Amino acid sequence: MSDSYQLYYKNDKQQKSFQVLESLVSTRSNFTISPVFNEFKCDVYVLFDNPQSNIIAIDWDNTFTVHPKFYNKLIYAYLEAGFKPIICTLRGSDAEDVHEICELMDAGDVEICPTSGEHKRSYIKQKKGMNINLWIDDFFPGIADCDCDLMLKNGILV
Numbered sequence: 001m002s003d004s005y006q007l008y009y010k011n012d013k014q015q016k017s018f019q020v021l022e023s024l025v026s027t028r029s030n031f032t033i034s035p036v037f038n039e040f041k042c043d044v045y046v047l048f049d050n051p052q053s054n055i056i057a058i059d060w061d062n063t064f065t066v067h068p069k070f071y072n073k074l075i076y077a078y079l080e081a082g083f084k085p086i087i088c089t090l091r092g093s094d095a096e097d098v099h100e101i102c103e104l105m106d107a108g109d110v111e112i113c114p115t116s117g118e119h120k121r122s123y124i125k126q127k128k129g130m131n132i133n134l135w136i137d138d139f140f141p142g143i144a145d146c147d148c149d150l151m152l153k154n155g156i157l158v
């Protein structure tokens with residue numbers, strides 16, 4: 001694994017949810033945020049969705065698991081700033097999977113939402129009745145269809 005870690009964000013930099021992330025990223029010399037969409041360079045995608053929501057959906061596999069210390073800190077930073085971070089994963093809801101996630105996380109009161117392979121955005125909306133402010137995920141096609149409004153407004157054109 002390479003030392004550098006690149007996050008993609010191409011949206012409103014004045015959003016509080018982005019600024020919480022940006023401020024933590026600025027403490028890491030090897031982390032950068034880039035507005036350039038490049039699937040070969042971007043390690044994780046930060047997609048701004050619904051400004052009315054205070055929920056931050058963080059992916060598990062190949063997102064949280066790559067830098068658990070960073071993501072634990074990020075979760076605390078969001079809690080402190082009044083946001084509600086959740087873990088949203090394509091994993092199944094069986095106990096073993098969810099237990100493994102709980103063990104690696106510092107903050108105990110973070111909801112874990114396994115979608116069992118369903119698109120995350122529609123699952124969260126339909127099954128949980130929630131909208132998401134910010135998605136943080138290494139695999140954006142797992143969030144929603146690649147030609148939907150979310151991808152377009154975040155500059156993802158595939």
Ligand SMILES: [Mg+2]
Nearest residue numbers: 059061062138
């Ligand atoms: Mg992932």
